[in-house]
Amino acid sequence: MVPRGQVEVLYFAKSAEIAGIHSETISVPQEIKALQLWNEIETRHPGLADVTNQVIFAVRQEYVELGDQLLLLQSGDEIAIIPPISGG
Amino acid sequence: MVPRGQVEVLYFAKSAEIAGIHSETISVPQEIKALQLWNEIETRHPGLADVTNQVIFAVRQEYVELGDQLLLLQSGDEIAIIPPISGG
Amino acid sequence: EPPGKDMNEVEEKSKDTIKFTSEKLSVDEVSQLVISPLCGAISLFVGTTRNNFEGKKVISLEYEAYLPMAENEIRKICSDMREKWPVRHIAVFHRLGLVPVTEASVIIAVSSAHRAASLEAVSYAIDALKARVPIWKKEIYEESSSSWKRNKECFWATSD
Amino acid sequence: EPPGKDMNEVEEKSKDTIKFTSEKLSVDEVSQLVISPLCGAISLFVGTTRNNFEGKKVISLEYEAYLPMAENEIRKICSDMREKWPVRHIAVFHRLGLVPVTEASVIIAVSSAHRAASLEAVSYAIDALKARVPIWKKEIYEESSSSWKRNKECFWATSD
Numbered sequence: 447m448v449p450r451g452q453v454e455v456l457y458f459a460k461s462a463e464i465a466g467i468h469s470e471t472i473s474v475p476q477e478i479k480a481l482q483l484w485n486e487i488e489t490r491h492p493g494l495a496d497v498t499n500q501v502i503f504a505v506r507q508e509y510v511e512l513g514d515q516l517l518l519l520q521s522g523d524e525i526a527i528i529p530p531i532s533g534g
Numbered sequence: 535m536v537p538r539g540q541v542e543v544l545y546f547a548k549s550a551e552i553a554g555i556h557s558e559t560i561s562v563p564q565e566i567k568a569l570q571l572w573n574e575i576e577t578r579h580p581g582l583a584d585v586t587n588q589v590i591f592a593v594r595q596e597y598v599e600l601g602d603q604l605l606l607l608q609s610g611d612e613i614a615i616i617p618p619i620s621g622g
Numbered sequence: 623e624p625p626g627k628d629m630n631e632v633e634e635k636s637k638d639t640i641k642f643t644s645e646k647l648s649v650d651e652v653s654q655l656v657i658s659p660l661c662g663a664i665s666l667f668v669g670t671t672r673n674n675f676e677g678k679k680v681i682s683l684e685y686e687a688y689l690p691m692a693e694n695e696i697r698k699i700c701s702d703m704r705e706k707w708p709v710r711h712i713a714v715f716h717r718l719g720l721v722p723v724t725e726a727s728v729i730i731a732v733s734s735a736h737r738a739a740s741l742e743a744v745s746y747a748i749d750a751l752k753a754r755v756p757i758w759k760k761e762i763y764e765e766s767s768s769s770w771k772r773n774k775e776c777f778w779a780t781s782d
Numbered sequence: 783e784p785p786g787k788d789m790n791e792v793e794e795k796s797k798d799t800i801k802f803t804s805e806k807l808s809v810d811e812v813s814q815l816v817i818s819p820l821c822g823a824i825s826l827f828v829g830t831t832r833n834n835f836e837g838k839k840v841i842s843l844e845y846e847a848y849l850p851m852a853e854n855e856i857r858k859i860c861s862d863m864r865e866k867w868p869v870r871h872i873a874v875f876h877r878l879g880l881v882p883v884t885e886a887s888v889i890i891a892v893s894s895a896h897r898a899a900s901l902e903a904v905s906y907a908i909d910a911l912k913a914r915v916p917i918w919k920k921e922i923y924e925e926s927s928s929s930w931k932r933n934k935e936c937f938w939a940t941s942d
Contacts, residue, residue, distance in 0.1 A: 665828075
């Protein structure tokens with residue numbers, strides 16, 4: 447079994463409105479594909495299914511698409527749910 | 535004979551320094567090629583020979599090169615000697 | 623003219639100034655930050671809030687950012703600009719919170735010895751900022767509705 | 783988005799503001815002149831005086847202009863810009879007389895609904911100004927010598 451760790455999930459803009467929170471700490475496998483991590487988060491907040499095709503992760507402040515990439519996570523890592531940006 | 539008229543000649547920047555004046559009224563033929571007009575002006579201020587290849591006229595505030603173009607002048611017309619510009 | 627010919631070059635370090643603030647932005651303040659006696663050019667871009675979107679009247683906008691990451695992404699953009707153009711100083715200010723119509727949401731200022739570098743760099747900077755810096759704008763409409771916007775430059779989501 | 787979709791468009795006329803002054807130029811003042819609730823972008827170019835030229839230390843610069851013609855030539859440039867890009871307001875300020883090092887000699891500001899128009903237009907404007915507006919700069923060097931400058935863009939005289 448892959449060991450689990452506690453990561454901090456941050457929600458912004460539309461994803462924060464849907465989840466109803468700005469951050470939470472969750473327990474996840476320390477080796478997990480990005481899309482599987484998204485599925486875990488979506489299970490906690492089913493409303494997020496609406497934005498699956500629009501969001502991207504920032505893992506330790508680096509962008510990661512919701513795909514097959516394997517994430518190696520440490521407890522305390524920060525994972526942000528990033529809806530389409532609109533700065534400028 | 536082509537009738538003559540009184541035109542106002544304006545000197546700027548280096549051409550003003552060479553001529554030693556900023557403006558003067560001179561009598562010129564009312565039909566004259568640009569280069570001939572320059573020669574008349576150069577006769578009045580021989581030092582201007584140094585800048586013949588660098589200057590351009592502005593006749594009634596429109597650029598005219600020192601060439602074969604025939605100028606039709608009225609008394610009171612303004613002719614400026616324009617050295618290379620350096621605004622901005 | 624090669625940069626090595628500039629006088630005092632070693633005496634003046636290039637600097638990047640990045641600021642997020644809920645205060646009103648000042649074009650003078652941002653342009654002052656990039657002034658240099660070695661430079662003949664400062665180019666600036668000011669993003670201002672428009673009063674309309676698809677026929678709806680916009681009353682104001684609200685910006686939020688993922689702050690440490692947004693600053694890091696802007697630092698990367700500054701670094702990219704320095705690789706591409708010989709620019710001296712860069713300043714990027716972005717406003718957060720409520721921004722009334724006609725006020726500035728972003729100001730980018732870049733100085734360079736000659737103008738082509740700063741003109742091209744400032745254009746690149748606003749394009750890159752819109753594509754990858756995690757900042758969100760919510761438009762608030764007269765009819766009491768609101769909408770999260772997306773930049774068409776956003777690199778992972780296409781308009782639907 | 784076609785310009786016809788913008789709200790209030792008929793209510794706000796486009797304006798060109800052209801000013802020559804011996805006073806210190808203010809970036810805020812010039813950018814204020816082009817603000818519009820219909821616009822999301824203001825692009826600015828600020829020309830500043832450099833402290834060196836070919837290894838000589840420049841103490842200050844002195845500008846003179848053939849005034850009525852210089853203003854007319856800038857008006858033509860504004861008109862050319864409006865033919866090429868959908869820009870809203872344009873402001874061009876040029877300083878005359880003595881300008882100390884690091885102070886602005888020229889400020890150009892352009893507003894537009896979307897940023898590409900004003901970014902391209904302001905770049906065009908400074909190129910065109912340097913090529914055809916009758917303004918002259920005399921550099922005053924530390925060694926008490928001075929020199930009338932020529933823009934490489936000046937359309938009739940090539941550098942020798």
